[in-house]
Amino acid sequence: MKILGKILKSTALVMLLIFAASCSDDDNENLVIIEDDDNIVEAAQKTSSLSSLVAALSKADESTNNDLITALSSEGPFTVLAPTNEAFTDLLARLDGFDSLDDFNNEQLQDLLATILTYHVVSGTAVSSSELTAGQSINTLQGENLTVSLTDGVTFTDAAGEIATVTTADVETENGVVHIIDKVLIPQAALDALSNVLLVSITDLAVSVPSLSILVDALVAADGDLPTVLTNDGPFTVFAPTNDAFEAFLMANDFNSLDDIPTEILTQVLLNHVVAGTNLSTDLSSGYVSTLSTAGANDANLSMFINTEDGVTLNGNSTVTAADNKAINGVVHIVDAVIGLPNIVDHAIANPNLTSLVGALTADNNTTFTTLLTDSETDFTVFAPLNTAFESFTNPSDNDLNSILANHVISGAAANAESLTNTYFNTTAMNADGDNLSIYVNIDDGVTLNGTSTVVAADIIATNGIIHAVNTVIDLPTVVTFATADPNFSSLVGALTAEGQPDFVSVLSTPNGTDPAPFTVFAPTNGAFANLAEVPSGDALTAVLNHHVIVGANIMSGDLSNGLISPATLEGDTLTFTIDGDNNVTITDGSGNSEIGIIAVDVQANNGVIHAIDTVMIPDTTN
Structure with missing residues (x-):
């Protein structure tokens, strides 16, 4: 490629064709009127069909090596072959990956564009169409020659074999003559550079x-x-x-x-x-x-x-x-x-859909969460409510907002969507005793949390954890929340809400600190109910269900010991706990049935705790 700076230092300074444009003969040759003192550049600027040529000259001149517009505005004389706008559209189609002249966006590409443009300029002479002869070789400012053909009008063939035809000849300007052509000509130097410069x-x-x-x-x-x-x-x-x-x-x-x-x-x-x-x-x-x-x-x-x-x-x-x-x-x-490298807080701040969350986290200059969630030594999983989630949240239980926000954060694990299963995690929210609350994840149909909130954008990866955007604020759970969210307890929910039963849901939703909360619930799984010869009904069912609930106490698995006798259940009977050498806990119910297994412990709600058991417990029916 010839550097235009060197070209400018040599005698001839030339660039792409620019001159008064015209329409086709069918359009009655609507020629642009050129004044006597217009140079080639000024003529092109006044010709709408040459606007791409003018833009190409400007783009090439963005390289410090080129000054084509100044050159073509000089004394000359020049002969310029000026491609139309349609010719430049065709050129871009020929250059794979280029959609506009803006794609010539670095010095190498701009110098290449200058190489193509100077291939359209003859310096030192103004050659009219009548002076052209068949087979004539014309030396261009770029350095390579063009051969004239008069077989079918006046045409020029470039190094790629493409033929440009003169559509409007002999547009005279103050410093030369312009012939408008229908194709951009590409010299061999540009073809050789395609793999090294264009691409x-x-x-x-x-x-x-x-x-x-x-x-x-x-x-x-x-x-x-x-x-x-x-x-x-x-x-x-x-x-x-x-x-x-x-x-x-x-x-x-x-x-x-x-x-x-x-x-x-x-x-x-x-x-x-x-x-x-x-x-x-x-x-x-x-x-x-x-x-x-x-x-x-x-x-x-x-x-x-x-x-x-x-x-x-x-x-x-x-x-x-x-x-x-x-x-x-x-x-x-x-x-x-x-x-x-973004941490969780950085991601939350960057996303305009999480502005309500960020506002809640930092309200009243609160730095608890920003300090926690910028910790680079701990991994977190954050379920981040969208702005729309906050807009629809009414906080029906009037829970503390900071506790609600903490209930969206799992500390010590970065769980991506693929790794999630139907399981419980502990959040950073705590009950009145300082026990971390649980959150139930269900992946049966997407990812839902505590049965109320759905992940709508998963796996936002930060340096210190993962964010999952959710569509609902996750309120502090009650023991009813987990019973209804976990499909393993559907039989229990059916029994609690059976016709004729007391309003167990209202009772077990009692806020912590309000009698009779907190609760310790031993929750039989669906399998436990399936093992019954017959599910009781009426008062018998009420007594059975009451036998699974202890009121006024949040009894965690760590509070249990071998031989411990529980406080009375709502039914009135007590439970006895046995712990073997492998720390397996079994229960003896009021009727003396033993080896009742606890298969999941410490599902912690805000108003109590649930332990899943494999057998429905039966109270003492003799009292």
Whole structure:
């Protein structure tokens, strides 16, 4: 490729054709009127059908090597073959991956565009159509020759074998003559450069942009293989921070240079700017994508939140300033800030759908949750209610909001959706005794929590855990909450709500601290009910159900001991506990039935605790 700077120093300064445009003969040759003192550039600027040519000249001149507009505005004389707008549309179709002249977005591509444009200019002479002869070889400003054919009008054939036909000849200007043609001509030099310049790798593209030099240095400093990775097939989408972005990042984190950043951290930060696939700006939409960084909890790929409401912002703090810089193996979007490794709080703040949650967490300058959820030593699973969830939440039991929020957080585990099963976890919320409340996860139909809240966006990965967005605020559970949420207790719920039974639901929903709460419930599973020869009814059923509930006490498994006799159940009889050498706990009921097994312990509600048992207990019927 000839550098235009050298061309300008030589005698002839020429560029693409520009002159007064005209319509077809069928349109009565609606020629643009050119004044006597208009030069080639001015003529092109006045011709609507040459607007793409004018734009191409401007785009080529964005390279510091080129000054085509000035050259074609000089004394000349020049002969210019001026491609129409349709010719440039055809050119873009020929160049795979290019949708507009804006895709010539780095110096290499702009110099290549200049090479193509100067192939349309003859310097030092103004050649009219009557002076052209068949087979004539014309030396262009680009350096390669064009051959004239007069077989079917006046045509020129480029190095790729494409034929350009003169559609309007002899448009005279103050510094030369313009012939309008219907095809952009491509010289051999441009064809040779296609694989090396037009289709550069992401790494080469970054190297070619001066404002990304620190990014290039960072790629080498972090992991010597990263530049090579970004030259592979990919495809990749890279959000590339500018030099100013890196300098701000270094200052904000008290680093004097890239050398001060631990290699592993720098590597993960850089990978956090890379997404799989070619995602043009038109492909991006608000939502989460996975980056190539494995700095997430359990070495998972970190999530990135893309917000397209006003431009494109990433994780709430980095904005795309120059989009769609295409490469052979993907696309680069230049951004104005380094995208740090997000923790759970960072993700919550970045997502406009979680502003109500963030407001609740930080109300009245509360730092409890922000301090907790930025802890890098502990993994968390957070069920994050959307703004719409808060809008519909009325807090019917008037529970403490901080306790409600804590009931959405699991500490000590980062559970992704794939790992979830029908099971109980402990949240960071506590009852009056300081026992952590339970939360029931059911995956039978999506992921639901305590039977009331559904996960609508799973697996938002942070450095210290995972967020699952939910559609309902999860209120503090009562023992009824778990009985109705857990399908293993459906037979028990059926018995509690059977016709003629007392209003067990209201009683067992009594708030903690209000008589007769708290409760200790020994809850028979469906299998326990199935083992009965006959499910009792009426008063007999009432007595059986009352025999499974102890009021006024929250008896955890740790409170049980061998030979312990419980307080009286609601029915009046007591229970006796036996613990064997393997710490297995069995119960003897009021009628003397022993070996009743506790198969799940400490399902902790706010107003009591549930222990699942494998046998329906029968009270002493003789008293």
